[in-house]
Amino acid sequence: MAKKHKILNLIETGEGKQLDFKFEVSDAAKIARSLVSFANTSGGKLLIGVKDTGEISGIMSEEELFMIENAAAKYCIPQVPFSYKEWHLNGKKILEINIVKSTNAPHKTPDQNGRLKAYVRIQDQNKLANGIQMKIWEKLNPQRDIKFVYSENAKKLLNMLGKYDSLPLKQIVSKLSLSRFKIENMIAELIIMRVINMTVTESITSFSLRDPLDDD
Structure with a gap:
């Protein structure tokens, strides 16, 4: 039995966090959003010449x-590096674009109003990075020192999370007598210290205590 082509196996897995199909690329500014989303999250592949189906x-x-080269160089700030392969299958050419997870996040791209925005990959969608993710990137800047104080508020937050499988930010804010800004900063620091996890879906962002056995 003939071995199935690598690209067919990849297509069969369907679109997801690390795979996106594009029928064509006709707009460099638009495809830049996919490039920065993959670079800012876990890396991934674009298959050009494959329909959503x-x-x-x-x-x-x-x-x-x-268009991809133009998008990476002109519409991704900082520039998103990528590699590519061309595949020929049944007389049709498919372009595979590979983006690795960046060590230089956040990468941003102009939105419809020309304002630079950072995007991340959530399931099979490109979404704006939330405020806590932006704070994580800011605090991970090598030019900044992270000075975390294990305060009473941090203890309250961890005790609270210990009572639930997970909690959305809105509930955390309602239960702690702190400003949203301070809570987001505290959560960002605890995520960096690998004490809590952030889970982001299309509809909600929630937080939970990190299992010491978790392996990221």
């Missing part, structure tokens, strides 16, 4: 690669 349409020219 998984049907292989193929690409007709080198225009798509030019």
Whole structure:
């Protein structure tokens, strides 16, 4: 039995956190959002010439690669590095774009109003990075020292999380007598220290105590 082509196996897994299908690339500014989302999250692949349904349409020219190069260089700040491969299957060409998880996050790209925004990959969607994620990146800046004080408020937060499987930020804010700004800063520091986890879905962001056996 003939071995199934690597690309077919990849397509069968479907779109997700680390895989996105594109029928074509016609707008460098728009595709930049996918590049920064992958770079800011866990890395991933773009398959150009594949419809959302998984049907292989193929690409007709080198225009798509030019658009990706233009997007990475001009619309991603800082620039997002990538590698690529071309695959030929049943007379159709597929462009595979590989983006690794960045050590230089956050990467940003202009939104519709020209304002620089950071995006992350949530399931199979590109979404704006939330305030806590932005604070995590800010605190991880190598030019800044993280000075965390294990305060009474931090103890209250950890005790609270210990009573639940997880809690959304709104409930945490309602239970602690602190400003949202201070709570977000405290949560960001505890995430960096690998004490709590942040789980982000399309509908909610929640927090839980980190299992010491968790392996990120």
